[in-house]
Structures are given as C-alpha cells and as structure tokens.
Amino acid sequence: MASRISDAVIRRLPMYYRQLCALKQEGVSRISSMKLSALMNITASQIRQDLNCFGGFGQQGYGYPVAALRRHIAEILGIDRKYSVVIIGAGNIGQALSHYARFGSEGYEITALFDIDPGLAAKRAGGTSVLHIDRLEEFIGANPADIAVIAVPAHAAAQTAERLAAAGVKAIWNFAPVEIVQDGVVVENAQLTDGLMALTYRLGELRRSGAI
Amino acid sequence: MASRISDAVIRRLPMYYRQLCALKQEGVSRISSMKLSALMNITASQIRQDLNCFGGFGQQGYGYPVAALRRHIAEILGIDRKYSVVIIGAGNIGQALSHYARFGSEGYEITALFDIDPGLAAKRAGGTSVLHIDRLEEFIGANPADIAVIAVPAHAAAQTAERLAAAGVKAIWNFAPVEIVQDGVVVENAQLTDGLMALTYRLGELRRSGAI
Numbered sequence: 247m248a249s250r251i252s253d254a255v256i257r258r259l260p261m262y263y264r265q266l267c268a269l270k271q272e273g274v275s276r277i278s279s280m281k282l283s284a285l286m287n288i289t290a291s292q293i294r295q296d297l298n299c300f301g302g303f304g305q306q307g308y309g310y311p312v313a314a315l316r317r318h319i320a321e322i323l324g325i326d327r328k329y330s331v332v333i334i335g336a337g338n339i340g341q342a343l344s345h346y347a348r349f350g351s352e353g354y355e356i357t358a359l360f361d362i363d364p365g366l367a368a369k370r371a372g373g374t375s376v377l378h379i380d381r382l383e384e385f386i387g388a389n390p391a392d393i394a395v396i397a398v399p400a401h402a403a404a405q406t407a408e409r410l411a412a413a414g415v416k417a418i419w420n421f422a423p424v425e426i427v428q429d430g431v432v433v434e435n436a437q438l439t440d441g442l443m444a445l446t447y448r449l450g451e452l453r454r455s456g457a458i
Numbered sequence: 459m460a461s462r463i464s465d466a467v468i469r470r471l472p473m474y475y476r477q478l479c480a481l482k483q484e485g486v487s488r489i490s491s492m493k494l495s496a497l498m499n500i501t502a503s504q505i506r507q508d509l510n511c512f513g514g515f516g517q518q519g520y521g522y523p524v525a526a527l528r529r530h531i532a533e534i535l536g537i538d539r540k541y542s543v544v545i546i547g548a549g550n551i552g553q554a555l556s557h558y559a560r561f562g563s564e565g566y567e568i569t570a571l572f573d574i575d576p577g578l579a580a581k582r583a584g585g586t587s588v589l590h591i592d593r594l595e596e597f598i599g600a601n602p603a604d605i606a607v608i609a610v611p612a613h614a615a616a617q618t619a620e621r622l623a624a625a626g627v628k629a630i631w632n633f634a635p636v637e638i639v640q641d642g643v644v645v646e647n648a649q650l651t652d653g654l655m656a657l658t659y660r661l662g663e664l665r666r667s668g669a670i
Contacts, residue, residue, distance in 0.1 A: 254466060256659055260652040264637065287639055324658035342554030343650075352651055393657060416670050417661045419653055425476065427499055430669070432660040436653040438555075439564055440472040441631055441646045445605060446536035447468055448644040449629045457642070458628050 251322070255296050259319050261286060262296070266316035276309040328353045332386065332415075334406050335397035336361035336376055339421045339438075343395060344374045357389055386413040393417045400424040407431070463534070467508050471531050473498060474508070478528035488521040540565045544598065544627075546618050547609035548573035548588055551633045551650075555607055556586045569601055598625040605629045612636040619643070 265286055269277055279297075283290040297310065300318055320326045331354050333340045343349070344359050356374050364376045377385060394415045396406050403422035410418060411431050418433045420426045426433050452458050477498055481489055491509075495502040509522065512530055532538045543566050545552045555561070556571050568586050576588045589597060606627045608618050615634035622630060623643050630645045632638045638645050664670050 256656065257652075259659075260649060260655040261637065261647075263655070264635075264649065268636070285639075286637060287645075322659065322662075323655045324662035325655055329658065338554040338557040342550040345550040346650065349651070349654075352654075354651075354654060392661070393654070416664060417657050419657055423476075424480070425473065425498060427497075432657060432664055433499075434653050434657040434660070435473075436650075437472060437476065438558065438648075439561070439566075440469075441648040442561075442564075442566060442605070443472040443475070443535045443537055444468065445629050445631055445644060445646040446541065447471075447534065448646070449604070450534075450536035452628060452644055 251299050255299060256323075258288070258296055259323055261288075263316065263319045263323065263325075266312055266319065269312045270316055274312050276311055278309040282310070325353060328355060329392040330389065331356045331393045331395060332382075332391040333359045333374075333395040333397060334361075334379070334382070334410070335395075335399075335402075335422075336364075337397060337399075340395070340397035343397065343421075354393070357391065358385055360385075382409060383413050386410075386415065391415055393419060396420045396422050396426065398422055407433070463511050467511060470500070470508055471535055473500075474505075475528065475531045475535065475537075478524055478531065481524045482528055486524055488523055490521040494522070537565060540567060541604040542567050542569045542601065543605045543607060544569055544594075544603040545571045545586075545607040545609060546573075546591070546594070546622070547607075547611075547614075547634075548576075549609060549611075552607070552609035555609065555633075566605070569603065570597055572597075594621060595625050598622075598627065603627055605631060608632045608634050608638065610634055619645070 265282065279290040279293040282288075282293050286293075297315070300315070317326070331349070333344055333356060336344075336359050340359060340361070344356055349356065359374045359376045360379045360382055361376060362379050364378045394410045394417070396403055396418055398406050400423050403420065403424050403426055407418055407420070407426045407428045411428050416431055418426060418428065418431055420433055420435045421438065423437065423439075425435055477494065491502040491505040494500075494505050498505075509527070512527070529538070543561070545556055545568060548556075548571050552571060552573070556568055561568065571586045571588045572591045572594055573588060574591050576590045606622045606629070608615055608630055610618050612635050615632065615636050615638055619630055619632070619638045619640045623640050628643055630638060630640065630643055632645055632647045633650065635649065635651075637647055
C-alpha cells in the first residue's frame, strides 16, 4: 500500500503525525477532518483526501481514531523503530543537531560526531563522542549507522557522501549547502535556506494581495 | 503570473535556484532539461513541466538560459531583495542559525537575537546582539523586522508568535517543535525531524524493494 502514496502526501505525513501526537497527549480519542483542519494549515477536503489513502480510517460523521491513525502513520514513515545516526562535521549545524534532545526522544540515537578537528569539537559537543574523521570507516564497521548527517562545508560534501556509501550507510541527511546525489543511498537534502525562500515567496504573495 | 504557480513547484524552486547558481559560477550559460535532470534528483519531464510555468524559457533543442532563469526564479521567490531577521531563542538552534554565515551572503541580515537569559546567550552568540526578550517590541518598533525566527521551547512558541504579530512581523520561520498558525502572518514550520521522517520513509521503501 505504502508504494501508492504520493510524495506530496508523504511530505505532509510528519505534520499529521505531530498533530496526532499532540491530540493523543491531550487525551483526544477521535477527531473530525473539520477539527483537524482548524488545528492545521490544511483544508478539511485535503485532509480527507490525504488520509483516505489509509483505508478503513475516518468513516463519515465518526472522525479519525487518533491513536490508531498515529500508529499507522508512524509505521508508514518507518518511525516505529530505532535508528542509529552519525553526524559528520562538528561546526554550528552539526553541534546544534547533536544537542537537539528531541531526536533522542523520537528514536534517533546519535552514536558519534566526526570532525577533522576532534579536539576542538570535543570541547563543545556535550555528551556525544567526537572522533577524528579518519576513524569513520572503522567506527561504522563496528557500529553500523542507519543514517548519516552531513554537516561539512560544501566542498567536502560529495567526498563525505562517497565515503559513507562505501562504508555501507544507506541514508544521508545532508545539511551542506550543495545538492548530494549518491547511487544506492537515499538522500534528503535539508537545505536550511529553502524554508526561508518559501517564506519570502509567501511574504511576496501577501504583499501583492495588498494584505500588507 | 506567480499566483498560478502550484505549491509543489514553489517547493522545488529553491533547488533549481541553487543548481542554477552553481552552473552560473561554473560559467555555464545554457543547459538542457536532460542535463539538469542528471545533476538533480528530478526527471527531465518534471523539470520541463516545472519551468514551463515561466513562459519564454527553454525552447526545444536550445536549453534554458542559466542567468536569466536564475534571475527570474530569484524574483519569484522574493530573494532579489534584502530581509532583516530577528531570532527569538538563543538555545542550540537559535545560536546555530545566528552563526550560519550563508544567511548573510544570501541577503538575510540577522539584526538581533532575543532570549529570556541574554547574559548567558551573549557569551555564545558571536557577533549578533543578544537582547532580553522584554525588549522585543521596543527593538522591532525601532528596527522593523521582515522575518522572525522562533527557536524557543514548544510551550513558549504560540505566545512568541502572538507577540511578534502584535509587533508587526509578517513572516515567521518556526523551529519550535509545534505547529504555529497565526492570523495575518505567513508561517513556515521548519520541523527538523520532518526531514528525518522523509528519509526513514524512503529507507523503508529501499528495504521493501529488496535493494538493501
């Protein structure tokens, strides 16, 4: 079934997941598409269309079962299990990610941080081991990593991706300001400025509409 | 014209923009959809469909004019001008963003960082002024901010958004792990873990396909 879900729906699933987590915490057991729409920035019809992909949920007039839908989405997203994560690059982004407590609580365990200057990095990286990048292959050989985060300068990104792929890493989350394409590896290019661009585009729309 | 461009295309425009910047730097003046496709993770037909929105570009057999297309996309995205940015919250994420040199080079000027503990933050925030959050309205009154970054804990996010809206901020880039919806303000919810979820979904697809 999962293979029939469009990329656009997949992109929205984390948003549904977070909203359902919040509702579950509040003790809500069922919710209608109208109420979900009021909580999120999505129309009720879009919500129904998105969630209809997962047959059996959301009978008319009855609403969605919060816990079951949340569990189902977690399963589709592959977040019903744990992942070990290595971070390459202990600069500002690498350090901020290694400190981001939420990753731990959501099942992503950061096992090591690598840098060309581990001495410098060790002072700042909190509880995570910082190793010299030369030890990357040795470490991953002994501690397989599900996901690698690339947080190195642009010029070093492609080479880092190649080393990770050769070491057997199958998923890369790339924060370097350059697109990475690596055969046999799923890559998510987390371009920080993309969010800003989407924002300035919508700010422009708001201006053109005369609202501001 | 911009208003007819779909959200999905808008989401891909930053990727085209970055690729066109790289090509321009390499001195490439024209590029075909086939060559762009080989450089990016997008099919040639998707590229043609996306870029056809901007009539007049990409005549068949002639390719896209790199500089003109880049300029046109920058204009659509609203990045052909400068923006002043304030960051609320000087924790790991707020600090990492304030250090992210790329923002400066792309026209986003960070004018101030706010925290409930500016003394602590000031030690770590490099060149950016750190002010107590109590001075938010005063500062924005004197130095209008185009964009505010919210990097506060989840429980403080909604209240921060309200204060920013009341102070006249029209665009919020939210890094707090909670969805923000604020009337009259464009909000981009930059959920860091969404990228990870998209990655684990695709890793699951790779597993199910038997490729790994």
